[in-house]
Amino acid sequence: MDGCQANSVNGGTDGGAKEPLNGSMEPSRVPPSARLSARFSSQARDATKPELSLRRELHRHGLRFRVQYLIPGLPRRRADLAFTRQKVAVFVDGCFWHACPLHCVVPKANREWWLWKFSTNSSRDADTNIKLAELGWTVVRIWEHEPLEHAVCKVTEALRDYGS
Ligand SMILES: [Zn+2]
Numbered sequence: 125m126d127g128c129q130a131n132s133v134n135g136g137t138d139g140g141a142k143e144p145l146n147g148s149m150e151p152s153r154v155p156p157s158a159r160l161s162a163r164f165s166s167q168a169r170d171a172t173k174p175e176l177s178l179r180r181e182l183h184r185h186g187l188r189f190r191v192q193y194l195i196p197g198l199p200r201r202r203a204d205l206a207f208t209r210q211k212v213a214v215f216v217d218g219c220f221w222h223a224c225p226l227h228c229v230v231p232k233a234n235r236e237w238w239l240w241k242f243s244t245n246s247s248r249d250a251d252t253n254i255k256l257a258e259l260g261w262t263v264v265r266i267w268e269h270e271p272l273e274h275a276v277c278k279v280t281e282a283l284r285d286y287g288s
Contacts, residue, residue, distance in 0.1 A: 153237035174268040175204055175216040178275050185276065187283070189214075197259050201252050205279075210286040211261045214279055215252075218268050221245055227269060262286065 171179075171191070182189065182205070193206035195213065203213035219227035223242040230238050253263045264282045266275045 149240075151236045151240050153234040171204075172216060172218060172268060174266075174270075174272075174275075177272055178214075178216060178266070178279075179205065181272055181276050182279060185280070187279075195256065195259070195261070198252070198255050201255075203256075207283060210283050211259075212264060212279070212282045212286065213256055213261045214264045214266065214282075215249075216266050216268055216275075217249070222249060222267075224267055224269065226267075 179189075179191065187207070190206045190208060191204065193203045193208070193213070195201055195203060195206070204216050205214040206212070207214075217224070221242075222228075223246055228242070230242070249265075253265075256263050262282050262285065264278050266278060
């Protein structure tokens, strides 16, 4: 098994959308096809497969945690998994929405809007990391493409740092 580095507070938001637009004005766009918006809205709402696999594997290790946890003091930001006693928040970031530098392909249609969207998402992720750290949380970000063992390793390392 390769590395088990305790590099937990690395937002993983560098790279990604290569042409971030300045300002927060939402560019106009033609509406996406119904099929496309259905796909994206269900992805945004449901736990992803990598997230479910991680939850299952952590359970197998005897770990208990909250899911979709609303962080106190941080309105409207949910951690995918939260170890509330140790204050470790885990996010499983989708390669598309979070603009993974390896896998995110900007759709051709509404390109400008997507670049704005990815840039907005990345800024929000970075902001969430900072605010959580200020509240005393350790943030673990995992790409959906990361091998399961690697993801488990990152979480257990973060928990170990807190002497759980
Ligand atoms: Zn990826």
